[in-house]
Each structure stands twice: as C-alpha cells, then as structure tokens.
Amino acid sequence: MVDQEPSAASMNDFATWEPVLRLLLAGRPHGPAGRPVQVSGRIGRHSWSLDLRRRMPAPGRAARAEDAREEFDAVRRVQSALADAGVDDVSFTAEIQPTGRTALRLLGPSPAVEPGIGTPHPGALLLVDGSLPEPWRRLPDPAPGAVPAPSADPALLERTLRERLPHAIGATEEEIAAAEARLGVPLPEELKALYRVTRARWEDLGDDYEAAARESTAVGCELFNLDGLYVADAGSRHCRWEFAAMEAVVTPPDAAVQGLVGSPGWIAFGDNGGGDRLAVDLTPGPRGHLGQVVMLSHEESTGAELIADSLTDLVLGIRPRARSGRAEEERPPVVARVNIASLKTVEAAAHPGLEVLSIGVWDGAPFSLAPVTGLPRLRTLTAYPGTLADPLEIGKLTGLEFLELGPREWRALLDAGAVPRSLSAAAIVVHGDQDPLPVVDLANEILALWNRPLIVRTVLEGDLGPVA
Structure with a gap:
C-alpha cells in the first residue's frame, strides 16, 4: 500500500488532530523508555471512539459535561473538519516517537467500506455496489384472496372519531388524492375515513398540547399528517x-x-x-x-x-x-449458531433451509464445513478466528453472499485464490488491540478483487514535543 501525501484540506492538517493525539498520549500507560507509542481511534461527524481514561467525578457528584470538555472540544475540532471535507467518518492510527515526532495515518474513507463500530478497524466491505442482503430484497408473497376483517367499518370509524374530536379539521378529498399520488398507492377506505375527520396538522391545533394528546387518545396512536405518511x-x-x-x-x-x-x-x-x-x-x-x-x-x-385486525378495531381499542x-416453532432454525452456549456441532445446524451459519467462541477442535456443503439456501457464514479446520472448504459454499472471518482465515483464502466470487459483502473480524494497518491492507486486497474503491491512507507528520 502506498501512502498518500496530504492535501490542503483542514481534515488533512496535523494541527486539526493534535488535541486528540495529546489526549490519547496522556492517557496511555508509560511503556519501555525509548519506545514509540501507538494510538488509534475513530471519529465520525456524529460519534467517536477513543481509548481514553476519563476522570471519574467526585464521590456523590454526577458526571457533568464540563468533566469531558477537553475531549469534546478536541473531537469537535476534527468533526468540523470532516464536515467541511464532506467526510462522514475516518479512522486513524499514530506512531509517536519519544522525541514527539509523530506519523499520523488517516484510514479512509471509502464508499465501499462501512465504518467500524467502536473500533478503528473497517466495517463491512461492500463488494457489489448497491447490493442488499437477501431479507432486504424479499418482496411479499401475493395475497389475492385477502379481504378486510369483518370489524372493518369506515362509517363507524368516522362516526366514532367525529364524536371524540368534534372540533378537528379534516382533510379534503383533494388532499387525500395528493397523498395517494405521492405514495403511488390508493389509501384504504378506513384510512381515508380517519383523515376526513382529522388531517393531524400541528398548526390546526394552535400549539395546544392538550388537544394533541386528546387526538392521540382518540385515534390510538400519534397520527402522522398526510405529508408524513410513508411506505414502510x-x-x-x-x-x-x-x-x-x-x-x-x-x-x-x-x-x-x-x-x-x-x-x-x-x-x-x-x-x-x-x-x-x-x-x-x-x-x-x-x-x-x-x-x-x-x-x-x-x-x-x-x-x-x-x-x-382493522383500523376500526384500533380506534375502538379491540385487540x-x-x-x-x-x-x-416446529421448523428447524434458518439462522443457526454453533458455539459453547448453543449448538455444539455443524452437523446439528445443517438442514436444507439453513440460511445463516454463525460459528462463535469454541474451546474444542476446529470445525469442518463439510456438513453444510451443498445446502441450497446457505448465504451467510461467520466464523470466529481459529474455529475452522480448513478455511479452504469455504470455496465449496457456492451460494455465499456474506462472509466474515478472522485475518488468518482471509489470508488463507487470498493466498489460495479461493475467495468466493458469489460474495456481495464481507467483513474481517478482529478481536483485541490489533494494529489497524495490516487489517486495512487485508481489506484492500479483498476490495481489489472486485475493483472496488480502496481505503486510502493519508500520512500527516507533526511534532507533539518530548514524551514524558
């Protein structure tokens, strides 16, 4: 991986990151004299993860915002720079020499990588642009014989609501038609009857909170106005x-x-x-x-x-x-977990309907994947590092769309040219305090197989002064 030289953007200015680095350095335990200090973290525009030892408040006093003011100010400085650069999230690692000379490496961003959670390591690698997991692609089965419940009664619903909300302002037919056109689907008669009684606009209530509460009680929920309706x-x-x-x-x-x-x-x-x-x-x-x-x-x-069973029942309070x-309950699980607290063998998880296999923490011999080879619906495999007897068996799982493995297992697949080409996304699971740089390099090798945008590493150099 070739490190890039910094651009003129403030996100790539060492001074922007200096307060964060000083905080991390101050919170690190002193190591052997003369050895460099390694720090890392992640900062996004709305969250951050830093390995800081925060001061505890005095006994009997709750934590206050001012207790973490120095951290907030340092992070907000970076967040402002990220916003100016149009970047949502960036991870970093820094090597600080005893003299204070520092090499800061910014890791990312990449449109093909989701941010890590509470870690500087990359999240999921999006190998196919715009891809979605199978449940997110699933459409409903047709229901041509479905009919409204016997309790569905638009006239009763409307009459009940008018009695409960005599002063409400209802929607016009034109407003209802506009909502249908926006949604691209006709509204059912009960929903139209509801909005003919009240269009649920805040301005119609004149900032009367009690009136809003009465409306919620009358309907059985906090009702959206017609502009707030959406297809879920x-x-x-x-x-x-x-x-x-x-x-x-x-x-x-x-x-x-x-x-x-x-x-x-x-x-x-x-x-x-x-x-x-x-x-x-x-x-x-x-x-x-x-x-x-x-x-x-x-x-x-x-x-x-x-x-x-119907909107009428909701308004009348009938469950x-x-x-x-x-x-x-009688079906075998389509999501199976093999670990010390769940299933004890891969054989026990295997059946034709299996979609997801997760192999977790295990203290016995590593598992073979032979029992799940050839299963027609298996699409996800995650395996805790060290739990697979032969990672190359993964090459026989021809329907995988998501694969999560440890660095050693990924290394074995990459070296053998056996990474499944059916994948739409992948992840590298890292446990413990591992250097992010080798993980980023591994992620870039995987991304390169699909010609996806790589995680860019930008090097910033600066001086924090002698390390105490």
Whole structure:
C-alpha cells in the first residue's frame, strides 16, 4: 500500500488532530523508555471512539459535561473538519516517537467500506455496489384472496372519531388524492375515513398540547399528517450489512403478518409514542386481513406485530385474538449458531433451509464445513478466528453472499485464490488491540478483487514535543 501525501484540506492538517493525539498520549500507560507509542481511534461527524481514561467525578457528584470538555472540544475540532471535507467518518492510527515526532495515518474513507463500530478497524466491505442482503430484497408473497376483517367499518370509524374530536379539521378529498399520488398507492377506505375527520396538522391545533394528546387518545396512536405518511418498505429500515446478513425472514402458514423487513403494502400512519411505527397492512399473511394494523418495532430490523385486525378495531381499542405460532416453532432454525452456549456441532445446524451459519467462541477442535456443503439456501457464514479446520472448504459454499472471518482465515483464502466470487459483502473480524494497518491492507486486497474503491491512507507528520 502506498501512502498518500496530504492535501490542503483542514481534515488533512496535523494541527486539526493534535488535541486528540495529546489526549490519547496522556492517557496511555508509560511503556519501555525509548519506545514509540501507538494510538488509534475513530471519529465520525456524529460519534467517536477513543481509548481514553476519563476522570471519574467526585464521590456523590454526577458526571457533568464540563468533566469531558477537553475531549469534546478536541473531537469537535476534527468533526468540523470532516464536515467541511464532506467526510462522514475516518479512522486513524499514530506512531509517536519519544522525541514527539509523530506519523499520523488517516484510514479512509471509502464508499465501499462501512465504518467500524467502536473500533478503528473497517466495517463491512461492500463488494457489489448497491447490493442488499437477501431479507432486504424479499418482496411479499401475493395475497389475492385477502379481504378486510369483518370489524372493518369506515362509517363507524368516522362516526366514532367525529364524536371524540368534534372540533378537528379534516382533510379534503383533494388532499387525500395528493397523498395517494405521492405514495403511488390508493389509501384504504378506513384510512381515508380517519383523515376526513382529522388531517393531524400541528398548526390546526394552535400549539395546544392538550388537544394533541386528546387526538392521540382518540385515534390510538400519534397520527402522522398526510405529508408524513410513508411506505414502510425494506428501504425504510436501514441496517448495517454485517447485521442485516445475519437476519432471516420466514412466514409460517398460519401467520397473520408476512415475515418481511418491509413491504410496499405497509403504509405507516402513526407512532405509538415510543418510536414504534404503526402501519396499515395491504399485504397480509396467510391468516391475516387486508387493512389490518401492524407495528414495526424500532428495536428490530425485521418483522411486524399484528396489533389490530382493522383500523376500526384500533380506534375502538379491540385487540386481535392470539395465534398459536406452532408451525413456526416446529421448523428447524434458518439462522443457526454453533458455539459453547448453543449448538455444539455443524452437523446439528445443517438442514436444507439453513440460511445463516454463525460459528462463535469454541474451546474444542476446529470445525469442518463439510456438513453444510451443498445446502441450497446457505448465504451467510461467520466464523470466529481459529474455529475452522480448513478455511479452504469455504470455496465449496457456492451460494455465499456474506462472509466474515478472522485475518488468518482471509489470508488463507487470498493466498489460495479461493475467495468466493458469489460474495456481495464481507467483513474481517478482529478481536483485541490489533494494529489497524495490516487489517486495512487485508481489506484492500479483498476490495481489489472486485475493483472496488480502496481505503486510502493519508500520512500527516507533526511534532507533539518530548514524551514524558
């Protein structure tokens, strides 16, 4: 890897980084005399990760912002430079000589690399531009026989809401039609009836918080206005590749809601007050109803929960009857974890429906991948460093779209020319305090196989003064 000379941008000015480097240097334990000090970290425009020993507040006193003022000021200086350069996130490593001479290496950015989490090491490598994990590509199954629930009653819904909200201002037919045109999908009759009673605009309430609370109570949620309606498709649920690749979606034959990340038939119209979105479901599961109300949890990346068989039921406070879910429980898991606390063999995980295999911490003999070779749906493999008997067996897994391995396992694949070409994304798992530079070089080797933009290393030199 050839290091680049710095440009004139403030992000590439050593003085911009000097306060951060001084903080890291001050927090490092003293090593052998005459030896250089290594520090590293990551700073993004909205977050950062630095190996700092923060001062504890005095006993009996809570931590205050001023306790970390020096850190905040140093980081904000870099964040301002990142914003000026149009860069979202950058990792770095620095070697500080006893004399204070310092070589700072900025690692990135690259449009083909997701930032690491709490680490200077790179996150997922995006090998195919615009690629998405399989659950994010999954569309709903057709439901041509789906009908509204018997309880769906637009007239009753509208009458009930008018009684509860006699002074509300409703949407015009023109406003409803404009929302349908923007969304590209007709609104179901119950949803139109709701908005004919109230268009849920804050300005209509005259900054009356009590009126807003009454409206939420009357409807059963914090209602979006017509401009806030959106289609909760898979694109509305962003998830990092290395997490999304570990997900799987399944729809049991007795399910009311299809197992999906998102659907073009989920029209989000409100919030439960805790960040979970409510949507009308126009693509129900085998046992569901057209227009049922589902909730998308903000703590989950896939799936939705049935909360009412109809919008009328939601307004009337009628909950759906519980369903058994036995069909789902009887299926072998499509996501299998082999480790000291879960399955103990790869054989136990293997079955034709397996999509994701995660091999975690293990204190026994390394595993062979022979039991999962040839499985038709296996698309994700993650393996803790040292858990594979022969990493080259990965070459026989011809359907992989995501692969996460340790540096040694990746080195074996690269040296043998055996990196699966079916991959859309990859990740290098690093544990402990490892030097980021070799990991970046390894990542660039993988990226180069797909002709993807490499992680650029920019070298900045400066002087921090003699190290105490």
